[in-house]
Amino acid sequence: MVSGMLTARSPLDLKAAELDLASAAVGAGERQIELVVPEIHCAGCIARIERALTTLPDVTEARVNLSTRRVRVRWRSATPPPVLETLAGLGFSAHAADVDRLAADPARSELLRALAVAGFAAINIMLLSVSVWSGADVETRQIFHWLSALIALPTLVYSGRVFFRSAWQALRRGRTNMDVPISIGVITAFALSLYETITHGPHAYFDAAVTLLFFLLIGRTLDQLMRERARSAVQGLARLAARGATIITADGEHIYRPIAAIRPGMRLLIAAGERAPVNAHVLSGASDADVSLLTGESASIKIGPGDDLFAGALNLSGPLTVEATSSAEDSFLAEMMRMMEAAEAGPSLYRCIADRAALLYAPVVHLTALATLIGWWSLGGDFHHAVTVAVAVLIITCPCALGLAVPMVHVAAARRLFAQGIMVKDGAALERLAEIDTILFDKTGTLTLPEPVLVSRHVSDAKASQIAAALAAHSIHPYARAIARTEPRVALPFETIKEQAGAGVQARLDGALYRLGRSAWASGAADGDEDAVVLTRDGAVIARFAFNAALRPDAGAAIQQLKFDGYTVEIISGDHVAPVENLARTLDLAAQARVTPGDKADYIARRTASGGKVLMVGDGLNDGPALMAAHVSMAPASAADVGRNAADFVFLREGLMAVPEAIHTARRAAQLVHQNMGLAILYNIIAVPIAIAGYVTPLIAAIAMSGSSILVVANALRIGGGKGAA
Amino acid sequence: MSFFFLIPIALLMGLAGLVAFLWALKSGQYEDLDGAAVRILIEDETPTRDEPAPPGNTRS
Incomplete structure (x- = not known):
């Protein structure tokens, strides 16, 4: 048989040890693991997997989650049951999900709960308000107003805190965002309505305050669900980094330990097909190593005793006995992580368009309300009336349309990209992608396919x-x-x-x-x-x-398209000069070869400093710092873990057309966001004079706000149609 | 003044719906919406523990 099998532990033991490392104790002597199984796609898969796993000895529960393509398995024994082997027998490849990512994101259920409460309150208050508007007598109106207040107060406290918290955080740092005018509008609407109710006034805006929260929470929740879906899809891709390693102890025993336990000087065994967990020095064995993810070199290199191996290099053909020269924290991978953290400052300074709009919007609106208050007071002298009109201005200008305009477009755009196999990390990435003027491509694994x-x-x-x-x-x-x-x-x-x-x-x-x-x-x-x-x-x-190393399908067409659209396109690669120049000639692009990871990031920083907005498309570990330094970044699904997590966009298809398609959708989204902003401003131009004149009743406010919200949502959904669909 | 009864009834019904939703959310019924949609198609091959499967409906 293959010679490697004699010295390594049997692969069965290794997998069990790896499962044990990835599992977590859940009490009562049970351990639980979450496995990512990307190929689950139908009821048949669910039935086959659950049936096969639950019949294994010691397994107490096996549950498939089709949405996240994951399987949760619980067992009650010291050694994990042969879960991976059983799945492989059924034809499914699986790998363990990271333990630290096991905890579900609490943001989603918090938003859903807030949304449910706001929806319940909005419907009931609206029911009471419609009765008031259709002419209830004074006594009934008073009862209905009090009931509305009773429902609105806990809703504001419970559902509103999503906005209040974010607004408070911004204010405390001396900044402002969209949540500040929203919070002020909602709170003043409630306060005025409560005062009106106590003083037996005819107008109360409880419905406006709560409906506003409901609409805005719909936008927030959809946005959150979109991001979560993209994140779980990206995490579902094959894991590339090593989780543990086989250590050879002084008395020749082989034990599988987590990477964190590796110290310099330890002897490790790297079987064929495994990645080096830390930087190491080869003691014995002969093999080839694939370092394309580390340096961008496309050809594999020969490895023998005396050679050095960087963490992340893939051992291709024979088992190697190596001596660790670093611990995990000092490995090449960790160094890349540090460079990426340093480079991250660039995009994090970016302020999304909604917050930039709020910067202008909030002072204008608040000054208008203040001017209205002073104007009415000095003209009529009735302070109570002046306050009522000023608050009506605040309510009518409350940026419902603005707060909904941007996230709705982003959610619709992300859905469209998702259908094309492109994941978007968040809405701000779409905004940044629409602004770029330069595109840099890595060569190995990005312009070319990862496999020869x-x-x-x-x-x-x-x-x-x-x-x-x-x-x-x-x-x-x-x-x-x-x-x-x-x-x-x-x-x-x-x-x-x-x-x-x-x-x-x-x-x-x-x-x-x-x-x-x-x-x-x-x-x-x-x-x-x-x-x-x-x-x-x-x-x-x-x-x-x-x-x-074959070009990705459509690479030529995609590059042509990008050049036709007026972008500067260049290749920046860590590979040797000859293959890079060959490819550059084929695609007719400017190219740089043998660029180190740090220099890639520096090059992007220089272009950014001279006013450029760079899209970096790369897949390797060596692209990590560049992906972070760029204005916006994209990575193929085959990229290294680090690259995929750093990138704003991840495309799952083999073809490179994903790049121009994503840019096209991003530009279309930017266009729609601007249209929506225009609609919101137009709405204000019409509504604000009416409010300043003092003609706004709760009925008019409700109609105006719902109408403008429906208008911007309908406009956002136009992105689903349009030309350019794949 | 019939709304003295009707309004509390309407509110309680709404509240019941809200509580039902929050309970469903908490018990994990919204964790896997795609899966819930297709699980109806899975045939029960193993009889439940308490009741034996009706004759003629067993496959192995």
């Missing part, structure tokens, strides 16, 4: 092709996997199959020695083409395969 593609295949006969595929199935090297996919899997009676790390696979069949791998090793003669893979029978070449 078989570009040419010369086989002498069908038998050779079959043997090549069957031999290739014994290796996990990306080249071998691509060859194995060329033929349906058949088991040939090979003898003495052996993987020669860094070279290829060899086996005996019907007395002949077959070798599949690097040409120099397989045929015994130097070939010149380092990237070619050949199959030899007793040293004679009978098949030849050539590989290339």
